Amino acid sequence: xxxxxxxxxxxxxxxxxxxxxxxxxxxxxxxxxxxxxxxxxxxxxxxxxxxxxxxxxxxxxxxxxxxxxxxxxxxxxxxxxxxxxxxxxxxxxxxxxxxxxxxxxxxxxxxxxxxxxxxxxxxxxxxxxxxxxxxxxxxxxxxxxxxxxxxxxxxxxxxxxxxxxxxxxxxxxxxxxxxxxxxxxxxxxxxxxxxxxxxxxxxxxxxxxxxxxxxxxxxxxxxxxxxxxxxxxxxxxxxxxxxxxxxxxxxxxxxxxxxxxxxxxxxxxxxxxxxxxxxxxxxxxxxxxxxxxxxxxxxxxxxxxxxxxxxxxxxxxxxxxxxxxxxxxxxxxxxxxxxxxxxxxxxxxxxxxxxxxx
Amino acid sequence: xxxxxxxxxxxxxxxxxxxxxxxxxxxxxxxxxxxxxxxxxxxxxxxxxxxxxxxxxxxxxxxxxxxxxxxxxxxxxxxxxxxxxxxxxxxxxxxxxxxxxxxxxxxxxxxxxxxxxxxxxxxxxxxxxxxxxxxxxxxxxxxxxxxxxxxxxxxxxxxxxxxxxxxxxxxxxxxxxxxxxxxxxxxxxxxxxxxxxxxxxxxxxxxxxxxxxxxxxxxxxxxxxxxxxxxxxxxxxxxxxxxxxxxxxxxxxxxxxxxxxxx
Numbered sequence: 001x002x003x004x005x006x007x008x009x010x011x012x013x014x015x016x017x018x019x020x021x022x023x024x025x026x027x028x029x030x031x032x033x034x035x036x037x038x039x040x041x042x043x044x045x046x047x048x049x050x051x052x053x054x055x056x057x058x059x060x061x062x063x064x065x066x067x068x069x070x071x072x073x074x075x076x077x078x079x080x081x082x083x084x085x086x087x088x089x090x091x092x093x094x095x096x097x098x099x100x101x102x103x104x105x106x107x108x109x110x111x112x113x114x115x116x117x118x119x120x121x122x123x124x125x126x127x128x129x130x131x132x133x134x135x136x137x138x139x140x141x142x143x144x145x146x147x148x149x150x151x152x153x154x155x156x157x158x159x160x161x162x163x164x165x166x167x168x169x170x171x172x173x174x175x176x177x178x179x180x181x182x183x184x185x186x187x188x189x190x191x192x193x194x195x196x197x198x199x200x201x202x203x204x205x206x207x208x209x210x211x212x213x214x215x216x217x218x219x220x221x222x223x224x225x226x227x228x229x230x231x232x233x234x235x236x237x238x239x240x241x242x243x244x245x246x247x248x249x250x251x252x253x254x255x256x257x258x259x260x261x262x263x264x265x266x267x268x269x270x271x272x273x274x275x276x277x278x279x280x281x282x283x284x285x286x287x288x289x290x291x292x293x294x295x296x297x298x299x300x301x302x303x304x305x306x307x308x309x310x311x312x313x314x315x316x317x318x319x320x321x322x323x324x325x326x327x328x329x330x331x332x333x334x335x336x337x338x339x340x341x342x343x344x345x346x347x348x349x350x351x352x353x354x355x356x357x358x
Numbered sequence: 359x360x361x362x363x364x365x366x367x368x369x370x371x372x373x374x375x376x377x378x379x380x381x382x383x384x385x386x387x388x389x390x391x392x393x394x395x396x397x398x399x400x401x402x403x404x405x406x407x408x409x410x411x412x413x414x415x416x417x418x419x420x421x422x423x424x425x426x427x428x429x430x431x432x433x434x435x436x437x438x439x440x441x442x443x444x445x446x447x448x449x450x451x452x453x454x455x456x457x458x459x460x461x462x463x464x465x466x467x468x469x470x471x472x473x474x475x476x477x478x479x480x481x482x483x484x485x486x487x488x489x490x491x492x493x494x495x496x497x498x499x500x501x502x503x504x505x506x507x508x509x510x511x512x513x514x515x516x517x518x519x520x521x522x523x524x525x526x527x528x529x530x531x532x533x534x535x536x537x538x539x540x541x542x543x544x545x546x547x548x549x550x551x552x553x554x555x556x557x558x559x560x561x562x563x564x565x566x567x568x569x570x571x572x573x574x575x576x577x578x579x580x581x582x583x584x585x586x587x588x589x590x591x592x593x594x595x596x597x598x599x600x601x602x603x604x605x606x607x608x609x610x611x612x613x614x615x616x617x618x619x620x621x
Contacts, residue, residue: 013616058450058616061454062454063453063454063612063613064616065613065614082613083456084456086454086456087456089454091451091454093450097446097447098446098448098451099446099448100379100446102378102379103375103378103379107375107378107379110375111375111376112451114367114368114371114375114457115368115451115455115457115462116454116455116456116457117455117456117457119364120364120367
């Protein structure tokens with residue numbers, strides 16, 4: 001039996017604004033997502049902000065009902081049999097919230113042990129095991145409000161594991177966590193998968209996904225754009241070279257100039273404080289493009305320029321860029337209705353453009 | 359060693375931990391200031407105002423306001439027991455619990471019942487001592503029962519208001535209005551005979567109304583009025599059922615409408 005089955009999952013959000021003349025807006029967050037995860041597999045779901053990752057996870061863990069499509073966890077339908085699903089899953093999300101700040105870590109775990117049905121006679125031992133696993137022994141009696149983000153994240157993981165779930169959903173667990181804590185977290189996740197727990201991980205960190213995941217689905221615009229092992233995804237960009245340029249002050253116009261150069265397969269920019277890293281994907285052996293690329297960036301301060309083999313991140317960017325181009329093409333081909341009778345409008349949140357323009 | 363069975367643990371242990379996690383006024387200064395001193399001063403205010411205006415005697419205002427004193431912890435506590443989950447971002451984690459919702463939510467109301475009982479008992483004792491109101495010693499057990507029923511009914515009322523927190527933002531606005539409604543309509547502070555008919559009818563459906571009358575009767579040496587106590591319990595049960603129904607409906611709705619993350 002499969003651990004997770006998602007079949008043509010869709011989710012539309014409806015929001016209403018205004019009192020006198022209420023206006024409804026529909027947003028398709030997930031548009032027909034299908035994938036399967038085997039028991040004990042560590043499966044990654046990657047995608048830009050607003051791609052539909054969290055919505056997909058929330059449908060799988062029963063917090064949201066799918067608008068259409070079906071999903072099952074160990075054969076239990078998430079819409080029709082949520083209690084059976086909840087008995088077998090754990091959910092860990094990233095960020096500062098999601099814990100009772102005024103309670104100690106111990107009391108947080110005690111309370112969630114009650115909520116998740118951990119037998120009273122097992123609670124003490126299980127909580128001690130988990131505090132040890134996440135490295136919070138000695139700090140468990142302190143109020144959570146004094147915890148660092150890394151400690152909170154570790155407590156989130158302990159909470160998610162209290163009832164020994166068969167499936168663990170990890171929604172960006174390493175967000176904002178320092179490198180050492182992130183490494184420990186990766187080790188914990190890898191150990192869990194090695195112990196037979198099925199893990200569905202969403203993350204923005206490609207190295208994390210590359211290191212941990214047996215298979216990865218790239219989601220953008222609410223659709224799965226690629227699915228395979230990290231190696232198979234990387235093979236999509238194997239025939240490319242990557243040029244990395246440190247720069248200061250690259251704007252969208254200059255980036256478009258780079259993208260228009262013959263032989264350039266994609267370009268993106270990542271802000272690291274004042275520094276920007278411009279990543280340009282070209283065909284293999286395109287050293288002659290270095291000059292035109294630097295010319296297109298004329299007027300901005302340039303630092304180090306390096307050429308390297310493509311990574312999973314490059315594969316991811318290529319997939320997401322293709323999705324963005326496809327979305328633009330589709331939008332141009334079809335005239336999106338700005339308004340339909342009854343004041344209903346349709347919109348799409350895919351976040352692709354936003355991510356690429358960062 | 360004695361151990362609670364699973365559901366009882368969720369009700370009692372879970373309820374107690376959630377009280378510490380979610381009730382904003384557990385620190386000594388907040389507890390004493392908000393739940394004890396404030397209501398006590400309110401008793402004095404109404405007693406002296408009643409003397410000045412001749413609306414009703416000391417017993418009416420003292421006992422009525424002592425019963426009403428439970429409402430601060432019960433109404434706001436019940437609201438915090440649900441609505442504060444949004445503040446901490448824990449609502450999703452709670453709703454992922456596979457446990458039955460009735461003990462889960464009912465357990466959250468239980469500490470406020472005890473809290474309300476303690477506050478009412480304190481205010482009644484302190485005010486009676488300061489103002490010199492005699493309370494027959496033989497009436498104390500029944501009085502405790504009436505105050506317990508009042509706190510229970512009021513906690514169920516607070517939980518029903520808290521249920522709105524699963525669906526709507528700014529639910530504390532509703533609690534503020536509800537507190538004023540209790541002050542006005544239950545007859546705890548204002549004689550109900552002076553209210554219009556529809557207000558009197560609304561008061562019949564609210565917690566504390568019947569308990570306040572029963573408590574006044576007891577302190578006056580009139581014995582326990584079983585009908586008043588029964589009516590107070592029935593009103594509490596009604597609000598409790600409504601709370602459970604609302605919590606279930608809003609939880610289902612949150613899955614459909616994606617309202618859990620609305621801050």
